[in-house]
Amino acid sequence: MAGQGFETKTETKRTSEVIMNDPWFVDLSLLEFANKWTIPAHFKNELLEDKLKFACDEINQSLLAYLLDMQSEGFNSLADVPAQEIGGESVKVAQYKRAVYAKAKAELIMAQIGLSLKADAESAAKSSEARIAHYESMSSNALAKIQDKPTIGVYSI
Numbered sequence: 001m002a003g004q005g006f007e008t009k010t011e012t013k014r015t016s017e018v019i020m021n022d023p024w025f026v027d028l029s030l031l032e033f034a035n036k037w038t039i040p041a042h043f044k045n046e047l048l049e050d051k052l053k054f055a056c057d058e059i060n061q062s063l064l065a066y067l068l069d070m071q072s073e074g075f076n077s078l079a080d081v082p083a084q085e086i087g088g089e090s091v092k093v094a095q096y097k098r099a100v101y102a103k104a105k106a107e108l109i110m111a112q113i114g115l116s117l118k119a120d121a122e123s124a125a126k127s128s129e130a131r132i133a134h135y136e137s138m139s140s141n142a143l144a145k146i147q148d149k150p151t152i153g154v155y156s157i
Helices: 030-036 045-062 064-072 091-115 121-146
Strands: none
Touching: 030 045, 030 091, 045 064, 045 091, 045 121, 091 121
16 A cells, blocks of 8 residues: 555755764764665655764764773774774774664664554564664674674574
């Protein structure tokens, strides 16, 4: 049933807005997030910004002990921490962005489920659970890699 629910027909024009972050980490780009993580145009920039800020805070808090350890070793930013570079970017910086962007994408999927009024919303919610878990796992794995920790975990059965 097309046309039901909260989806709009308009497409948002993405801006090159930068989200200022804690100086030890890196600033994030709304445009980079939208383009690289295939965010549909019907998501407004304000929503993306909100989810990115939330994800940023979550990831920054998760990395607080690591940040303090690295600062005590004399590193003034994540980009200063020795790491391999690929495409001119520190792998640690790339993993940080991955952690934040994956967390934000999981939040967007959850928001989309919450606003759905379609008859098949329950089915969509169940299939989205796997996607949410996938992005949450990507975020957790990136956090582990930044800290040079193993990416395996213990899961309850």
